Amino acid sequence: MAQIGLRHFKYSPIKDGKYTGVNEMVGAIKSTPSLNVAEAELYADDTVVESASEVTKGSLSLTVADDDDTIFAPLLGHTTTEEGEVLKSSDDTPPYVGFGRVLVKMVNGVRKYKAEFFLKVKFKPFANEGDTKGESIEFKTPTVEGTIYVVPTVVNGVEKPLYERHQTFDTDEEAQAYLDELMKAPTTSPTE
Numbered sequence: 001m002a003q004i005g006l007r008h009f010k011y012s013p014i015k016d017g018k019y020t021g022v023n024e025m026v027g028a029i030k031s032t033p034s035l036n037v038a039e040a041e042l043y044a045d046d047t048v049v050e051s052a053s054e055v056t057k058g059s060l061s062l063t064v065a066d067d068d069d070t071i072f073a074p075l076l077g078h079t080t081t082e083e084g085e086v087l088k089s090s091d092d093t094p095p096y097v098g099f100g101r102v103l104v105k106m107v108n109g110v111r112k113y114k115a116e117f118f119l120k121v122k123f124k125p126f127a128n129e130g131d132t133k134g135e136s137i138e139f140k141t142p143t144v145e146g147t148i149y150v151v152p153t154v155v156n157g158v159e160k161p162l163y164e165r166h167q168t169f170d171t172d173e174e175a176q177a178y179l180d181e182l183m184k185a186p187t188t189s190p191t192e
Contacts, residue, residue, distance in 0.1 A: 005104030011097040012183035021185040027065020034059045058148035067142040076125050096122050100179035113175035116166040117182050120149040
C-alpha cells in the first residue's frame with residue numbers, strides 16, 4: 001500500500017455547531033498533518049504496568065497551487081471589499097472548519113482512494129515569499145498552517161474524542177462523495 005497522489009482539498013466552515021457546506025481549494029500540492037501525543041507510563045515493582053497515549057491536538061500544513069482570494073480571505077477571516085480588495089487586519093479571526101483530502105494509493109496493483117476528514121481545524125494567516133526572476137524560472141507556492149482539534153463526536157450512539165475519520169474507496173468519485181456528505185449543511189459538527 002503506497003501513496004501515489006493527493007487530490008481535492010475540501011473544507012466547510014463551522015457555524016453554530018454545524019458544517020455550512022463544501023468548498024474546494026484549487027491545486028492540492030502537499031499536505032502534512034502532525035499530531036501532538038500525550039504519553040504516560042505507570043511503574044510498579046520495577047516494571048511498566050500501564051501505559052497510555054492519546055492525541056491532544058495536531059497541526060496541518062497545506063501547500064496549494066494558488067492563494068485564491070475568494071477561498072483564502074474567508075478561510076482566514078479577512079474582509080473583502082465590493083471591488084475585490086482583501087483587507088487583512090491584526091484582529092481578524094479565522095473560522096473553525098472541517099477539512100478533507102483524498103490520498104491516491106496503490107494496493108496490489110490497483111488504485112484506491114482514501115478520503116481523510118479532520119473534524120475541526122483553524123488556519124493561521126500567512127504571507128507569500130517572492131524572488132525576482134533570473135536565468136531560470138522557479139514556481140513559488142503558498143503554504144497555510146492550521147491547528148487540528150480533538151472534539152467529542154457521537155458515532156453509532158457512542159461519544160468518542162475524534163480528530164479524524166477516513167475511509168478507502170475504489171473510485172475517486174466515491175471518496176469525494178464521502179467528504180461531501182460529511183461536510184454538507186446542516187450536518188451537526190463539533191461545537192465551536
